[in-house]
Amino acid sequence: MKKIFVLSFISVGYFLNAQNLSNSPYATYGIGDVKYDNTIETASMGGISTAFISDFTSNFNFANPANNTNFELTSIKLEATNENNYFKTNYNNTKSTKHSTYLSNISLAFPISSKIKMGLSYQPYSSKSYDIVNTQTSKDGTLFTNRFKGSGTLNTAQVAVSYKVSNEFALGLRANYYFGNLSDLNELTNLPSSDPSAPSSELINGYETKNSIRNFNFTLGTSYQHLNTRSDRKLTIGATATFGNTSNMNTDYTNSTYFYSGVDTKAYETIIEQKSTSSKNLLPMQASLGVGYGSENQWFLSTQLDYKKGENISYFGKTFDFQDTYRISAGGWYLPNYNNFRSYFSRVVYRYGAFYERGGLKIANNSINKFGISAGVLLPFKNSSITRMSGLELGLELGKRGTLKNNLINQNFINLRVGFNFADKWFRKSLYN
Numbered sequence: 001m002k003k004i005f006v007l008s009f010i011s012v013g014y015f016l017n018a019q020n021l022s023n024s025p026y027a028t029y030g031i032g033d034v035k036y037d038n039t040i041e042t043a044s045m046g047g048i049s050t051a052f053i054s055d056f057t058s059n060f061n062f063a064n065p066a067n068n069t070n071f072e073l074t075s076i077k078l079e080a081t082n083e084n085n086y087f088k089t090n091y092n093n094t095k096s097t098k099h100s101t102y103l104s105n106i107s108l109a110f111p112i113s114s115k116i117k118m119g120l121s122y123q124p125y126s127s128k129s130y131d132i133v134n135t136q137t138s139k140d141g142t143l144f145t146n147r148f149k150g151s152g153t154l155n156t157a158q159v160a161v162s163y164k165v166s167n168e169f170a171l172g173l174r175a176n177y178y179f180g181n182l183s184d185l186n187e188l189t190n191l192p193s194s195d196p197s198a199p200s201s202e203l204i205n206g207y208e209t210k211n212s213i214r215n216f217n218f219t220l221g222t223s224y225q226h227l228n229t230r231s232d233r234k235l236t237i238g239a240t241a242t243f244g245n246t247s248n249m250n251t252d253y254t255n256s257t258y259f260y261s262g263v264d265t266k267a268y269e270t271i272i273e274q275k276s277t278s279s280k281n282l283l284p285m286q287a288s289l290g291v292g293y294g295s296e297n298q299w300f301l302s303t304q305l306d307y308k309k310g311e312n313i314s315y316f317g318k319t320f321d322f323q324d325t326y327r328i329s330a331g332g333w334y335l336p337n338y339n340n341f342r343s344y345f346s347r348v349v350y351r352y353g354a355f356y357e358r359g360g361l362k363i364a365n366n367s368i369n370k371f372g373i374s375a376g377v378l379l380p381f382k383n384s385s386i387t388r389m390s391g392l393e394l395g396l397e398l399g400k401r402g403t404l405k406n407n408l409i410n411q412n413f414i415n416l417r418v419g420f421n422f423a424d425k426w427f428r429k430s431l432y433n
Helices: 002-017
Strands: 074-089 094-111 116-137 143-164 169-191 204-228 233-260 266-279 286-295 299-308 312-315 318-321 325-334 349-358 370-380 391-402 409-424
Touching (some): 116 169
Antiparallel strands (some): 074 094, 074 409, 094 116, 116 143, 143 169, 204 233, 233 266, 233 286, 286 299, 312 318, 325 349, 349 370, 391 409
16 A cells, blocks of 8 residues: 555656646746745645644644654645636736646655654646737738747755754755746737738747756755643744755747748748856745744644845846845634544634735836735544544635736636645554564
8 A cells, every 4th residue: 555655656746747837927037937835734824834833743844844843654745736817907908817727746754763854745836838919900901919928847856854953943954956947939920911810821030938947955944832831832933044056047049030831830940049048046045934823732823924035037038137025924723622523623624824925026117916815624534633634635825916007917816725645654663563
């Protein structure tokens, strides 16, 4: 049975790498739509994770690898996300809808000793998947077609190690490997008004950017938690920093003219301009600070501040600057009564949260900000206990991104998440024969 789980873990990782995720037109800039955190547990609580130490022995925290002092079981998580985006712009009063369902996270975690815990995780980090066509007619009847198209996914594989220094203090380190290919294409076509249905016969001017990404960095985490044994109240403080980028992003830019002899086959291509660049600050320094307070095995509430330094990205042959990003999150969880086996819903873990993010993207002097609210539940399996909390996880996230100012795009989104957490005492020697 355990071998089947391990084989499933590897095969699911293959399909995760082959996914094509849906996202907004704002993904045309930089490395696409960045998924803040793909775990249901974190997303359902507004994104709080830096000062979150689970009361249960089956949940491993990858965001802050120091927060795993209570983790004692081998855990396998499989999670999927359904994104539903609704776009609107005042430009020609345009509206659009886009949906996508994809595998968002797989992880395997296990304790090495009472003080050392380890986890492996694999999930999409960002994506590009858009196809936008804009047409205009000049006074002489010429039809101008401008097409923007992007594709590709940037994935991340993580290895995290947690070390319990004392009953109140812990350290953690996570190694992150990012890999994938992202591309953007802008095509300009001039069509005579008498023959708008034959674009393949017309000369096309294309601007294409291809990014090949192979990048390492590291996340260092620390946490402090004080438990008042008289009242079972606890105070948690956590911090993380991501640093040490190695390798880079290689960008190939091509400006050319060509015809289409088939659906995607170029013919008679003439290169106008071609160049390659490298970006070493693709994933710049990030930091997070969180504070939490709660009651043991009953409830928890936390606030968190995240910071990401702005970066420079090559985009269609030019350098595009991203501003510093700030995100404020608040959230927590509530468990009515885990000892009440007569009422199933008294043993359900209820999660809630909200966040506001000043985005790194700024267009026409407008910051593309994002905010939302979230909720979720952990529905324990029938034989689950407080020390072995396996179950079905459900999450819901509603929010808004962007603005209608200056003919920009307003994006409303509804994200649904579902996953399974299988936890048990694996890979341990028996004390008795």
